[in-house]
Amino acid sequence: MRPATLRAIAKRNDYALPDELESPERFRDLAHFIERFVLTTGALQRYDDFREIVVEYAAEARAHGAVYLEAIFAPRLMHGIDTDEVFSGYCDGALEARELHGVDVRLTPDIPRVYSLDDALATARYAVKYRDRGVVGIGLGGPEEGHPPEPYADAFALAREGGLASVPHAGEAVGAESVRGALETLGAHRIRHGVRAVEDTGLVGELASRGTVLDVCPLSNLRTGVVPTLAEHPLPQLVAAGVRCSISTDDPAIFDTDLTRDYEAAAALGVSPRAAYEAGLAGALCDDETRERLRRLHASHDWAE
Secondary structure, eight states: OOHHHHHHHHHHTTOOOOGGGGSOOOOSSHHHHHHHHHHHHTTOOSHHHHHHHHHHHHHHHHHTTOSEEEEOOOOOGGGTOOHHHHHHHHHHHHHHHHHHHOOEEEEOOEEETTSOHHHHHHHHHHHHHTGGGTBOEEEEESOOTTOOSGGGHHHHHHHHHTTOEEOOEESSSSOHHHHHHHHHTSOOSEEEEOGGGGGOHHHHHHHHHHTOEEEEOHHHHHHTTSSSSGGGOSHHHHHHTTOEEEEOOSSTTTTTOOHHHHHHHHHHTTOOHHHHHHHHHHHOOOOHHHHHHHHHHHHHSOOOO
């Protein structure tokens, strides 16, 4: 959500926000970002809130050239909001985004790492329930430190049995062991971030041989201090080792970024838009018809390289 939209939603829901919301900041660490994330997402309380932010983001992403998105949302089980209202809002927003902006949006709800196993299982059941309305995978988000992926194995198994892909966050605030846990325990089809896999050369080789796609967010990693400078980002090292890396924005409004700026950051590190598109297509959780359309776009596009 961009600040103007967030403030409008907060006002109609009588939800207080800090005055300095619009000030871009470098976060102390991932935990500091999560504090801000929880504060801002607390404004979202109704069906129309969830629907609106999908449509608005699709319009923004379209302006940056996006044709297909896999969006993440937190189902809000711990906040007393009707879960069907949350899922319906996001799913209907995805449908409206396609009709208004021509952007295909698929959804991958996250299980926050602070959830109990019962809440995680409930999230997985809801995700499977909405599979026919655009939910294609299930993720794991929230504070990585002190919250390893292994306790959520049953929830991910339930989701996979229901036809959903496993797309957890791992290897951002915690090192290679988090990525290995996501692969081995959660059966990850794709990994959000995963950049700290570089701490284990054997794991990097395994990611490359598996063809596992990492959704890399260069400017997010810079803002949260995962890397001290962009020049020190491990993206070139991962790509050189044969790991497929797509480029994403993470939370663009909070991190003061957008698709163009993250693609430019990746290009500065030696990853071309064409290579990023190819990695994204390899990891996409879309149906065969959509995949073929994306392949045709790739073949017909006049790449600058």
